[in-house]
Amino acid sequence: MPRRTPRNALDRLRTPQRSLGFLKTASVCVLIAGLLSPLSQAAAAPEAPAADAAAVTDHCGNQCSDILPPGQNGNATLAQILLHQAFGTQPAHAEDQLGPYASLATGYPTLTDATINTFFNDASFGIPADQVASTVKPAGRSDVTIVRDKKTGVPHITGTTRYGTEFGAGYAAAEDRLWLMDVFRHVGRGQLTSFAGGAASNQGLEQEFWRNAPYTEADLQAQIDNAVASNGERGRQALADVNAYVDGINAYIDASDSGRYFPGEYVLTGHKDSVTNAGTIAHFKPTDLVALASVIGALFGSGGGGEVGNALSLLAAQSKYGVTEGTKVWESFRERNDPEAVLTVHDGSFPYGRKPADPQGEALPDAGSVTREELVFDRTGSAASPGATGASADAAANAVTSAKRGMSNALVVSGEHTASGHPVAVFGPQTGYFAPQLLMLQEIQGPGISARGASFAGLSFYVELGRGQDYAWSATTSGQDIIDTYAVELCQDDYHYLYRGTCTPMQKVEQKNAWKPTVADGTAAGSYTMRVWRTKYGPVTHRATVDGKKVAYTTLRSSFLHEADSIIGFQMLNDPDHVKGPESFQNAVQHINYTFNWFYADSEHTAYYNSGDNPVRANGVDAEFPAWAQPAYEWRNWNPDTNTASYTPPSQHPNSIDQDYYISWNNKQAEGYAAAPWGNGSVHRGNLLDDRVKKLVDTGGVTRASLVKAMAEAGLADLRAEDVLPKLLKVINSSPVTDPAAAAAVGELSAWVSAGSRRTETSAGSHTYAHADAIRILDAWWPLLVKAEFEPGLGSDLYSAFTANLPVDESPSAAHGPTGAHAGSAYQYGWWSYVDKDIRSVLGEQVQGPLARTYCGDGSLGACRDTLISTLKEAAGRTAAQVYPGDDACSAGDQWCADSVVHRALGGIGHRGISWQNRPTYQQVVEFTSHR
Incomplete structure (x- = not known):
């Protein structure tokens, strides 16, 4: 490569x-x-x-x-x-x-x-x-x-x-x-x-x-x-x-x-x-481990947040459609509790994070007033980042944060459906x-x-x-909301705020950094200061006005100041005298305050539990939007000095023992559990697992090999091609396709769908995809069709606001998605559910939890078909070099390389790129034969 x-x-x-x-x-x-x-x-x-x-x-x-x-x-x-x-x-x-x-x-x-x-x-x-x-x-x-x-x-x-x-x-x-x-x-x-x-x-x-x-x-x-x-x-x-x-x-x-x-x-x-061997390597101390844990917790175990972005898109929807209709449109895209979403727990309801009937205490910003809080000050030198904070933030998004929110997946089958009679699990982060x-x-x-x-x-x-x-366990990131945004009203100046009626100074926390030119990075010397203002309600992230009042928006996370608490749960998981079955496993992971889905298997039982310190919110507070920093809207029994509060009891967390099977790929946990990231709708990458495992379970005789095969096949599938493309083709084929370029593209896509919609090499080591043209066409077409389908109806402002909440696409080669390029993880975030629901509405098919409006062709089958064909022709005309423009790992036009998994260097040793697989980094395959 x-x-x-x-x-x-x-x-x-x-x-x-x-x-x-x-x-x-x-x-x-x-x-x-x-x-x-x-x-x-x-x-x-x-x-x-x-x-x-x-x-x-x-x-x-x-x-x-x-x-x-x-x-x-x-x-x-x-x-x-x-x-x-x-x-x-x-x-x-x-x-x-x-x-x-x-x-x-x-x-x-x-x-x-x-x-x-x-x-x-x-x-x-x-x-x-x-x-x-x-x-x-x-x-x-x-x-x-x-x-x-x-x-x-x-x-x-x-x-x-x-x-x-x-x-x-x-x-x-x-x-x-x-x-x-x-x-x-x-x-x-x-x-x-x-x-x-x-x-x-x-x-x-x-x-x-x-x-x-x-x-x-x-x-x-x-x-x-x-x-x-x-x-x-x-x-x-x-x-x-x-x-x-x-x-x-x-x-x-x-x-x-x-x-x-x-x-x-x-x-x-x-x-x-x-x-000379001069110089030192500083000894470690226990607080270093807490600093490490804070990074891992931020990467994988801190669901929620984003209330300011939610507020901005809601205001855009209300500006476009009016308050009542705009709110309805916003809720339909938010898909808080979509009835078509694939679930990990099949039975029971676990209400959390649902929209209150009578929202109270919302602190929505005045239009145009929101600014992001500046982090970096006193910058000097360093030619490495001419764009200052923006350039380095982009670099971070495409480096270690490529792992963020992508922790997955799990396939667990009860012994009732396996060949041996013992549970089988294939899982990992x-x-x-x-x-x-x-x-x-x-x-x-x-x-x-x-x-x-x-x-x-x-x-x-x-x-x-x-x-x-005699047991194994694993986790996937769950993403339920343990982060809330509060609007603290400013008083005296920009660095004092009203705390329970008293004008209170913010705490200034600074970190100064200075560096010398090194052999490793080749940059000039430089320095800067990072500055965060902390309040009782957490660090300041934005500033705005609400009804004309100056406010600072803060982020309060239930695990803030509690990065070390989860150590007890992990200690229990390692203790054979504690974990002796599914109930004691669930008890152990209840002590983990990060937001994870936990899975368990031994020779007789399987189990699932969703962990995290889920705060009990005040009645009427909608966790999707900023709330006023006032006692009436605080977490129940919240102690600001220790950042502790009342948390939902274990019985209210999605949990299960000995369900027929479990799957998880960062999808919705259970009915009623609405506090999830955007995009948990009718089409989610969890469907790729659920469809395959359900088929295995229905047939019976599941083995370790058959479950690994299901995982591997799902990890090579193009979610858009498997679950959405057939419906798009149905619209296009509702009348004969007479345009030669469009007909040729339809033929390529149809053949790929018939072959299984997977991104696989023609042979091991060929570095060339089977159905390469179809894959190129869909990679080019998807962002074009989404924009053409939705922007005319939503308008540019609202379309942009919604895409800020949820990116349009996250294909393996998409450098712009939340995971960046070459990260393996794909299809977690995208508009596939929106397209699926909208196209089914155009086709006159039944849709549970539909969008508030029909967008493709304004609901007309013929007009929608014209939109799809015109964008398909444009996509088909794009060359491989245009679709895969090349980067620091690949030449332009190299489709296989654009998808390939690259191990990002954090040290002096590098490794070759490998063919794309959408699977856990660490993975176990387990089937216990006996129990203590």
């Missing part, structure tokens, strides 16, 4: 002419040779005797598998980075899971239970004696052993004491992800540019996350103290675990520093000297694709801990998604 300029400031570490351009080839070779000496000495250290396999019973019966590309090893010395740059070599275990992961896209049709581990790892506990690659007693401790296997290099940590076990987990995490952990503790503190250089994407990362969690050091420590104090013995144990884990990290830092095998990025960013990966694999066995699976780097004191002795 052609390579162009780096995608990310940290990506520059991969490019020799940028990172070490002042070195000639000969001097690079000399430097490599000089650096190999300490590396070889470290490799030659004597190994301890092989540890015995964990002394626990594994109830999976060799039927648990997992995969996490690109590979377990996310650290590379400077020598290894230079060798990679010069010759393309990879450190051991840096990408050995990438090939099996990628090959499923073409290998799944012939998959059998016996060949699953061709595409996945064996996820059994322990390591066979003949597969042990290394055995280490970290820091010479006698109470913990880290054993790594030959195939993947995954650490298997076995401790005889709790402290030793967690010390080993920290040591192993640093062995595999020290640089990445360091990057993200600085991201969480808003200090990435000072640490890694002032390139635009670095600025964007720290701005993106610090804006939402502008914590002081005192805030970080207070979160630890509160989590410990409010959870009794489990809280005290969690603190002890964290301290031991941090001790393990720091022991590795000291060992790698003295042995000179620390990650080479520290040299490339100026923190260490490659010749879609956390984006990075080099190194945000997640890391491990097995932990010790007092009170027995689990294998994936954890976010720097938070791996517990397995966060994985399996225990």
